[in-house]
Amino acid sequence: MRTFYPPLYYYILKSPYSGTCFVSRLSASWLAEQVADGWQVIASYPTLQEAQEHLLSLPKGRGIISA
Numbered sequence: 140m141r142t143f144y145p146p147l148y149y150y151i152l153k154s155p156y157s158g159t160c161f162v163s164r165l166s167a168s169w170l171a172e173q174v175a176d177g178w179q180v181i182a183s184y185p186t187l188q189e190a191q192e193h194l195l196s197l198p199k200g201r202g203i204i205s206a
C-alpha cells in the first residue's frame with residue numbers, strides 16, 4: 140500500500156508577535172498548527188519563486204525570506 144503525503148506549498152505567514160512576514164514551506168498539518176498559534180496566512184504558492192516575488196512586493200521592512 141502506498142502512503143499518501145499531501146503536497147507542500149510555500150506560504151507567506153505573518154507573525155502574531157512582530158508583524159513580520161516569512162516564506163515557509165509547510166504541509167497542511169503544520170500550517171494548521173501555525174494558524175492555531177496565531178499566525179496569519181497571507182498567500183500560498185506552489186513554487187518558492189512565486190512566494191518570494193510576492194513577499195518582496197510587500198511594504199519595505201515587512202518581509203524576510205526563510206524557506
